[in-house]
Structure formats: C-alpha cells, structure tokens
Amino acid sequence: MNEMKSRCVIIGGGPAGYTAAVYASRANLSPTLFEGMQPGGQLTTTTEVENFPGFPAGIQGPDLVGEMRKQAERFGADIIAETITSVDLSSRPFSLTLADGREMKAETIIIATGASARYLGLPDEQKYLGLGVSACATCDGFFYRKKRVAVVGGGDTACEEALYLSGLASKVYLIVRKGFLRASQVMQNRLKERDNIEILFNCNTEGLFGEEVLEGAHLVENRGMENERHFDIDIDGFFLAIGHTPNTSLFQGQLDLDQQGYIKVASPTTHTSVDGVFAAGDVCDPLYQQAINAAGSGCRAALDAERFLTL
Numbered sequence: 001m002n003e004m005k006s007r008c009v010i011i012g013g014g015p016a017g018y019t020a021a022v023y024a025s026r027a028n029l030s031p032t033l034f035e036g037m038q039p040g041g042q043l044t045t046t047t048e049v050e051n052f053p054g055f056p057a058g059i060q061g062p063d064l065v066g067e068m069r070k071q072a073e074r075f076g077a078d079i080i081a082e083t084i085t086s087v088d089l090s091s092r093p094f095s096l097t098l099a100d101g102r103e104m105k106a107e108t109i110i111i112a113t114g115a116s117a118r119y120l121g122l123p124d125e126q127k128y129l130g131l132g133v134s135a136c137a138t139c140d141g142f143f144y145r146k147k148r149v150a151v152v153g154g155g156d157t158a159c160e161e162a163l164y165l166s167g168l169a170s171k172v173y174l175i176v177r178k179g180f181l182r183a184s185q186v187m188q189n190r191l192k193e194r195d196n197i198e199i200l201f202n203c204n205t206e207g208l209f210g211e212e213v214l215e216g217a218h219l220v221e222n223r224g225m226e227n228e229r230h231f232d233i234d235i236d237g238f239f240l241a242i243g244h245t246p247n248t249s250l251f252q253g254q255l256d257l258d259q260q261g262y263i264k265v266a267s268p269t270t271h272t273s274v275d276g277v278f279a280a281g282d283v284c285d286p287l288y289q290q291a292i293n294a295a296g297s298g299c300r301a302a303l304d305a306e307r308f309l310t311l
C-alpha cells in the first residue's frame with residue numbers, strides 16, 4: 001500500500017478544522033482533514049446558535065458545522081472519516097497513524113481536536129452512563145420527556161442545557177456548587193422565565209442511586225459549613241455541564257501543554273512548540289471557547305501553515 005502524503009494534515013472536524021480546510025484548500029495546500037468517526041465537534045451537540053455572525057435569525061449547531069464542511073469540500077479538501085491514533089512529531093515530515101493502521105506523512109499539521117465534556121469523577125457516573133447519566137442534553141434529552149432531570153454546572157452550557165430540557169422534562173434542577181451562576185446575564189434571565197427550572201445553589205452531588213436505571217441523586221448543601229444539609233432528589237436524568245477537557249492525549253510529551261492540558265500557542269499566531277505544527281480552536285483555548293473564535297483561529301492556522309511552507 002502506498003504511504004499517504006499531504007502538505008497539510010488537519011486533525012479535527014469542528015469549526016476550527018473545517019475553516020482551516022477552507023483556507024488551506026484555497027491556498028493550494030491540498031489539505032487532508034481527519035474528522036474522526038463523529039464529525040462536527042461540539043456544535044453537533046448544541047441547539048440554536050444565536051451568536052455566530054451572519055445568521056441574524058440563528059442557526060442550528062449541526063447545520064452550521066455541516067455548511068462549513070460543505071464549504072471545505074467545495075474547495076477540494078480531502079475529508080476522511082477516520083481517527084488518528086498516534087503521531088510522531090520528532091522529525092519532518094511528521095508521521096501519523098490512522099485507526100485502520102495506515103500511515104501518513106505530513107509536511108505541516110493543524111491540530112483542531114477540540115475539547116470533551118468533563119465528568120464529576122463519581123463512580124456512580126460510570127455505573128449509570130447511558131442509564132440516566134449524560135453529558136449532552138440535545139443528544140439524550142428526548143428520552144426524558146415528562147420526566148425529572150438535573151443539570152450540573154453554573155455556566156452558559158449548563159443554562160443552555162437546562163433551558164433545552166425544560167421544554168421536554170416536567171422538572172429540571174440546576175445543581176450549582178457556588179451561590180451564583182457564572183453564565184451570561186441573558187442566559188440567567190431566560191432561566192428565570194421557566195417555571196419548571198429550580199436552581200439548587202451551594203449544592204454538590206455526592207452520589208447517584210437507582211435499582212437498574214437512575215432514580216435519584218444524593219446532594220449536599222453548604223458542604224463543610226455549620227448548616228450543612230444532606231438530601232436526595234428524585235430524577236431520571238443527570239446531565240453534566242461542568243466544562244471541558246482538551247483532547248490532547250495524542251500530543252502529550254511532544255508538544256508544550258499548559259497545566260490544564262491545553263496546547264500552548266505563540267499568540268497571536270497558532271505556532272506550537274514544534275515548527276510546522278499549528279493548533280486552532282478549543283484545543284488551545286481555555287478562555288473563550290466560542291465557535292466563532294475556533295473558526296477564526298482555524299483561518300489563522302491555515303495562513304500560518306501556508307507561510308511556513310512557502311517562506
């Protein structure tokens with residue numbers, strides 16, 4: 001089998017990856033983009049996106065990322081539904097191994113592998129995964145119509161998920177570990193308009209229970225304080241929305257990462273600690289994590305790769 005070669009390999013099929021592919025294709029770099037087996041990134045697990053410029057009436061997340069993919073294809077990007085299982089960045093051209101065992105050489109790599117939902121780390125989460133525990137309301141909310149659910153977290157994602165679920169479930173608890181929400185004011189205002197959302201401030205989840213499927217959660221309010229209180233809520237669904245972990249395990253020991261595991265880039269460029277390797281999107285963005293930012297940094301990564309190859 002001939003070894004595959006590319007001037008520019010893009011790893012990741014989200015807004016950063018597809019935007020990088022549009023720019024790299026138009027610059028005649030003939031990019032190869034690996035989008036994994038579940039393309040689209042986090043936009044596929046969101047509902048309406050209202051803050052992506054150019055869509056004054058909003059657009060569904062999966063539609064938005066689907067359009068980006070089409071645009072990359074239109075300019076000739078080679079989009080492959082495969083996962084990269086290992087990379088060797090020690091010498092150029094870089095080596096990549098695909099899940100099916102094939103090898104690939106790349107003159108430049110743009111990493112746009114994004115970030116994945118975080119879990120609390122309770123053993124019960126694994127026990128009830130798929131039996132009531134989920135990290136994606138838009139994927140699994142349908143199963144909880146007229147049921148009782150809880151969302152954990154106090155950021156925009158948690159509020160968005162709670163709002164979405166409140167249209168399906170009979171009751172939504174929002175479990176917030178602090179005494180306030182971190183979410184934007186517009187989200188907070190929307191929550192207040194929903195009668196079936198109850199915010200449980202200063203609460204942490206200690207465990208989950210249920211015979212075969214999830215039936216409830218053990219909570220503690222004001223943990224460690226004089227007025228500490230333990231109580232249970234009856235729920236059928238438990239949704240995590242407590243932030244994300246960058247998908248950088250492939251690159252550990254090969255690229256400089258920060259303490260949280262995000263790829264370090266030489267801002268405002270997308271250069272990583274290895275010449276010829278660039279990073280874009282949530283994988284190197286602990287701060288903003290917006291689709292529009294991911295798309296913007298995908299553009300920058302492609303321009304950086306083009307300059308690297310031509311200068």
Ligand code: NDP
Binds near residue numbers: 152155177243289
């Ligand atoms: P955030 O980091 O903003 O919020 C995470 C939330 O989870 C915080 O409330 C945090 O609590 C809580 N949390 C973290 N760890 C735990 C834990 N172990 N136990 C209990 N609670 C925990 O993440 P998001 O995913 O909400 O948002 C990421 C970025 O994406 C943000 O910039 C956000 O604005 C953006 N976003 C924007 C949207 C939009 O504009 N439509 C939609 C979704 C996201 P604490 O506050 O105490 O740290």
